[in-house]
Amino acid sequence: MRIFYPLPSLKITSGTLEAMKWLAMLAMTIDHINRIFWNTSSYTALSIGRLAMPLFAFIFAYNLARPEALAHGTYGRAFKRLILFGLLATPAYMAMRYLQHIYPFNIMFSFFIAALCMFLYEKGGADNIILAVFLFFIGGVFVEYNWQGIAFCLSCWFYCKKPSLTALIASVFFCVFIARFNGNNWALASFPIILLATKLDLAFPRIPYFFYAYYPLHLTVLVLLSKYLGYR
Numbered sequence: 001m002r003i004f005y006p007l008p009s010l011k012i013t014s015g016t017l018e019a020m021k022w023l024a025m026l027a028m029t030i031d032h033i034n035r036i037f038w039n040t041s042s043y044t045a046l047s048i049g050r051l052a053m054p055l056f057a058f059i060f061a062y063n064l065a066r067p068e069a070l071a072h073g074t075y076g077r078a079f080k081r082l083i084l085f086g087l088l089a090t091p092a093y094m095a096m097r098y099l100q101h102i103y104p105f106n107i108m109f110s111f112f113i114a115a116l117c118m119f120l121y122e123k124g125g126a127d128n129i130i131l132a133v134f135l136f137f138i139g140g141v142f143v144e145y146n147w148q149g150i151a152f153c154l155s156c157w158f159y160c161k162k163p164s165l166t167a168l169i170a171s172v173f174f175c176v177f178i179a180r181f182n183g184n185n186w187a188l189a190s191f192p193i194i195l196l197a198t199k200l201d202l203a204f205p206r207i208p209y210f211f212y213a214y215y216p217l218h219l220t221v222l223v224l225l226s227k228y229l230g231y232r
Contacts, residue, residue: 027050092220095223159171
């Protein structure tokens with residue numbers, strides 16, 4: 001069937017990928033400032049913030065789709081970082097969203113479920129595939145962005161590993177669901193940014209662990225600052 005014919009692969013340089021992380025981080029920070037200090041009243045800040053999740057999800061999927069990821073233990077390292085920094089972010093995340101209970105778990109755990117599904121698929125075998133499907137459906141109940149967030153990350157991963165029209169359609173489809181979840185269509189603006197990234201060769205240095213550590217750190221600082229200034 002023509003729908004399964006391969007499409008061009010995505011090649012993004014290391015420096016450009018780092019630049020995308022900085023862009024996503026900036027969008028996320030603006031979004032969280034808007035939520036914590038302005039109660040999401042700024043539509044401009046809200047719209048900018050909708051870029052963060054799909055960009056981070058794509059970058060995460062792109063890195064785990066590298067051919068050597070399974071053999072080099074990339075998944076194991078990702079699991080540890082996601083759990084550690086996800087747990088560190090949990091108190092501030094709950095405060096930001098005024099949660100009375102621990103779930104939905106923050107975006108680190110969404111990526112953790114996605115990575116587990118990728119890992120099990122790569123390992124192969126019927127039992128692993130069944131377990132991946134089970135984790136997808138159960139995990140989607142408890143994490144931020146639910147199933148559409150996990151599915152978008154997985155769709156990007158499949159496209160990065162083996163580009164096909166099926167994976168592309170799935171990526172767009174689930175990004176549309178994310179946009180519906182957000183209440184606007186700005187998440188879809190991540191696609192032209194990703195395409196532009198394939199044409200650029202930017203010189204941004206890689207800073208190990210920085211983007212993982214930034215998530216709980218900036219949330220904690222913003223929540224504490226809002227309490228100190230009397231916003232909460």
